[in-house]
Amino acid sequence: MIKVENVKKKFVTYNNKKEKEEFYANNGITFEANDGEIIGILGPNGAGKTTLLRMVAGILEPTEGTVTFDKLNYKENEIEIKQNIAYLSGNTKLYDTLSTYELLKMCADIYGVSKENAEKRIKELSKVLNMDSFLYNKIANLSTGQTQRVNIARCLVHDPKYYILDEATTGLDIISSQIILDFIKQEKQKGKTILYSTHYMEEAENICDRVIMINKGVVINSGTPEKIKADTNTTNLRDAFFAMIGGVSNEE
Amino acid sequence: MTFLLTKIFLKSSIQKMNEQYGVSSNKVKKLKIMLYAFLALYIIGIIYIFSYNIIDGLREINQETTFIGLILLIVLGFTAVQTIFSSINILYFTKDTDSLLPLPIKPYQIIWARTNVLILVEYFIDIIIGLIPLIIYGIMLNCGTMYYVSAVLAVLLLPILPIILISLIVMVVMSFSKITKNKNRFQLIATLLVLALVIAFSFGITQLDSTEMTDEQMIQMITQANSMVNMIKGYFPTLEFGINAVTSTSVITTVIEFAKLIGITVIAFAIYILLAQKLYFKGLIGNLYGGSKKKSFNSEIKSKRTTLGRVYVAKEFKTLLRNPVYLVQCILPAIIFPVLCIGIVVFGFNGDEAQDLAELSAMLQENKLLLLFGIIAINQFFSMIIYVSATAISRDGENAVFMKYIPVSLYKQYVYKTMPNIIMNIISILIVLGLARYAVEISVLDLVIAFGVSTIMAVFQSFLLLLIDLKRPKLKWSSEYAVVKQNFNLIFPMIFSFVNIGIIVILGLAMEEYPAYIPVAILAVAFMLATVILCGYLKKNQYKLASKIM
Numbered sequence: 132m133i134k135v136e137n138v139k140k141k142f143v144t145y146n147n148k149k150e151k152e153e154f155y156a157n158n159g160i161t162f163e164a165n166d167g168e169i170i171g172i173l174g175p176n177g178a179g180k181t182t183l184l185r186m187v188a189g190i191l192e193p194t195e196g197t198v199t200f201d202k203l204n205y206k207e208n209e210i211e212i213k214q215n216i217a218y219l220s221g222n223t224k225l226y227d228t229l230s231t232y233e234l235l236k237m238c239a240d241i242y243g244v245s246k247e248n249a250e251k252r253i254k255e256l257s258k259v260l261n262m263d264s265f266l267y268n269k270i271a272n273l274s275t276g277q278t279q280r281v282n283i284a285r286c287l288v289h290d291p292k293y294y295i296l297d298e299a300t301t302g303l304d305i306i307s308s309q310i311i312l313d314f315i316k317q318e319k320q321k322g323k324t325i326l327y328s329t330h331y332m333e334e335a336e337n338i339c340d341r342v343i344m345i346n347k348g349v350v351i352n353s354g355t356p357e358k359i360k361a362d363t364n365t366t367n368l369r370d371a372f373f374a375m376i377g378g379v380s381n382e383e
Numbered sequence: 384m385t386f387l388l389t390k391i392f393l394k395s396s397i398q399k400m401n402e403q404y405g406v407s408s409n410k411v412k413k414l415k416i417m418l419y420a421f422l423a424l425y426i427i428g429i430i431y432i433f434s435y436n437i438i439d440g441l442r443e444i445n446q447e448t449t450f451i452g453l454i455l456l457i458v459l460g461f462t463a464v465q466t467i468f469s470s471i472n473i474l475y476f477t478k479d480t481d482s483l484l485p486l487p488i489k490p491y492q493i494i495w496a497r498t499n500v501l502i503l504v505e506y507f508i509d510i511i512i513g514l515i516p517l518i519i520y521g522i523m524l525n526c527g528t529m530y531y532v533s534a535v536l537a538v539l540l541l542p543i544l545p546i547i548l549i550s551l552i553v554m555v556v557m558s559f560s561k562i563t564k565n566k567n568r569f570q571l572i573a574t575l576l577v578l579a580l581v582i583a584f585s586f587g588i589t590q591l592d593s594t595e596m597t598d599e600q601m602i603q604m605i606t607q608a609n610s611m612v613n614m615i616k617g618y619f620p621t622l623e624f625g626i627n628a629v630t631s632t633s634v635i636t637t638v639i640e641f642a643k644l645i646g647i648t649v650i651a652f653a654i655y656i657l658l659a660q661k662l663y664f665k666g667l668i669g670n671l672y673g674g675s676k677k678k679s680f681n682s683e684i685k686s687k688r689t690t691l692g693r694v695y696v697a698k699e700f701k702t703l704l705r706n707p708v709y710l711v712q713c714i715l716p717a718i719i720f721p722v723l724c725i726g727i728v729v730f731g732f733n734g735d736e737a738q739d740l741a742e743l744s745a746m747l748q749e750n751k752l753l754l755l756f757g758i759i760a761i762n763q764f765f766s767m768i769i770y771v772s773a774t775a776i777s778r779d780g781e782n783a784v785f786m787k788y789i790p791v792s793l794y795k796q797y798v799y800k801t802m803p804n805i806i807m808n809i810i811s812i813l814i815v816l817g818l819a820r821y822a823v824e825i826s827v828l829d830l831v832i833a834f835g836v837s838t839i840m841a842v843f844q845s846f847l848l849l850l851i852d853l854k855r856p857k858l859k860w861s862s863e864y865a866v867v868k869q870n871f872n873l874i875f876p877m878i879f880s881f882v883n884i885g886i887i888v889i890l891g892l893a894m895e896e897y898p899a900y901i902p903v904a905i906l907a908v909a910f911m912l913a914t915v916i917l918c919g920y921l922k923k924n925q926y927k928l929a930s931k932i933m
Contacts, residue, residue, distance in 0.1 A: 185784075188788045189787065189788060190784055190788055190933055191933055192926075209792075210790045210791075210792065211790075213788060213789060214790040216788060225782045225785060226698065226701075226782070228701060228702055228705035228706050229698075229702075229705075233701070237698050240694040241694060241695065241789050242789070242790060243790075
């Protein structure tokens with residue numbers, strides 16, 4: 132179980148007059164994600180989703196609050212936690228001079244997966260994520276959808292327990308998106324805990340057990356998609372979100 | 384439209400160069416301008432000396448006009464070789480082509496504009512290698528205004544024919560080949576070829592310069608050059624018209640020769656545009672939409688169980704070796720510069736210079752401290768061009784965040800990231816020591832000591848440069864060039880090297896009365912202690928130091 136308690140992240144910026152300004156990208160976020168559950172983190176661009184997931188993945192340290200994984204925390208059990216995490220951010224071409232196989236093998240070695248298990252896992256992921264045709268191709272030469280499948284595979288090569296997926300399907304065609312979404316659903320069945328951030332409301336409604344809606348760094352609602360729709364008296368999460376923030380505004 | 388497109392293509396190329404070479408603070412800008420000015424003066428100086436000597440020699444045997452033919456031939460040759468690479472880059476490896484294709488622009492306009500850019504780019508080199516020597520010729524022989532006008536026109540017109548011919552050949556090859564699918568490999572081979580040419584050219588110049596030429600040899604060389612000019616004239620008739628136009632003293636002859644030159648060039652250009660319309664887009668569309676090679680899964684692949692450190696360092700090396708930009712900027716200098724600089728001194732010296740080297744060797748035998756500190760200082764000097772550690776974090780760009788979510792302590796990763804810099808330093812040190820052993824008499828023990836101390840200093844410097852990159856990482860970039868060119872961190876290897884050389888000099892002067900091994904030991908112990916302290920700092924502050932990576 133992942134437990135996030137009253138997490139805040141403060142950043143310092145400088146305005147046009149070069150005066151220091153502080154702002155909270157996340158301001159007191161609390162939630163729990165149970166084993167075998169997909170939690171959707173929803174919100175528009177700049178809502179604070181990525182900052183939240185980066186704190187959960189141990190990339191950023193919260194200014195306040197705690198993140199624990201089955202009662203383990205980063206201060207005392209950093210390596211142990213990271214050994215069990217899959218973190219994916221956007222669509223990146225990590226080490227694009229390597230081939231897909233080389234990248235997966237490298238990640239398996241870094242996570243300490245034995246040679247036999249690594250080969251088995253690579254073969255398995257290659258089949259599930261439909262990567263056989265480009266397993267030995269250089270990542271730089273792959274399409275966006277292929278690259279994202281490689282990204283997912285490299286995060287999962289060590290068979291982690293917790294998945295932190297930040298906008299895993301952004302920019303992908305429907306076939307690539309569907310392969311990834313089906314895969315996430317399968318992993319849920321295996322009891323994995325999945326945090327899934329997206330700004331595609333329909334996608335969240337389709338795969339998430341519960342959703343946490345964030346706007347301007349705070350949680351504006353949370354619960355099952357049905358509960359949120361009922362709360363806002365709407366028929367889908369998109370309308371529910373607009374109902375909560377009071378319609379479309381040009382204000383950032 | 385063609386003019387507008389040329390302007391846009393050229394502007395985007397310059398913009399790309401600015402991105403690559405950095406338009407940062409005014410101070411840095413001024414420093415760069417000064418550096419480029421110095422470099423330009425240096426090149427002009429070399430060309431001046433080279434041209435002056437040849438023209439002077441030719442004047443003595445009344446063959447000075449041969450120089451014009453020779454220079455125009457060099458312009459043609461250089462343009463032809465350079466176009467092989469630049470045409471592929473400009474015509475095929477530009478990212479804006481896919482957005483141009485849907486626009487209502489006629490195909491010939493795109494080709495024409497791209498070819499214009501290609502010609503303009505070639506002019507940069509042609510002006511340096513062609514126009515400057517011809518101007519020196521004009522000054523030395525007190526030529527009139529007509530000569531200078533003809534020289535400028537010849538240098539501008541002559542390259543066009545080889546450019547379009549080579550471009551056409553390239554288009555035919557690209558229509559069938561898969562070069563575009565291996566862009567990185569192609570660029571790497573091209574860079575290595577250019578580097579090989581530069582090295583060969585440097586050695587050639589050294590040999591030529593160090594050899595005293597007799598009159599017979601000079602006449603023989605001119606005869607050979609002349610026969611080569613005559614041979615090329617057969618293939619490129621424009622060369623003959625160009626030479627005639629520049630060497631002629633009659634205005635009418637000059638005008639007629641230029642009219643022929645322009646006429647042939649215009650006709651060739653028109654044919655080129657016609658043919659290119661058929662060939663260019665065939666190769667280009669293959670480039671833009673080419674699929675990837677397929678291989679079936681091979682479950683029999685055997686991989687060795689490797690340790691984490693080895694995997695991590697191998698990953699760093701793979702990134703460095705497979706990316707042409709990093710290979711050329713971070714790896715090759717460690718090998719090429721010691722070979723080039725010391726190699727020229729050791730193998731290029733003849734006659735009096737070789738005698739001087741022998742005397743230096745004898746003197747160093749008597750002053751062991753100077754010998755050891757000299758070698759260590761030379762190693763320090765070459766370490767200033769090894770940028771592996773100084774870009775270790777920046778090279779990963781926004782992917783550097785990978786370091787923060789894998790289950791490996793940050794300190795361990797810092798150590799792994801420093802390893803390639805240390806290894807490249809060791810390679811450079813070994814080259815220097817090998818060449819030193821060849822040039823001067825040095826015992827095996829002294830070689831081992833010089834190697835040990837140089838390596839200790841290299842380890843310290845490698846960690847220090849990593850620290851700099853951690854404190855000031857350049858993580859947002861769109862091209863790898865930005866990491867190795869538009870990165871102020873790269874000034875630090877130079878600063879540290881000079882500081883270290885300063886320390887060596889001061890220590891050497893302060894302790895010249897002591898037995899040589901004492902100051903050498905002090906230097907080694909001091910840098911070892913500094914390394915321990917630095918590593919302690921990195922370990923203690925490992926998380927804080929990574930705060931800019933997110």
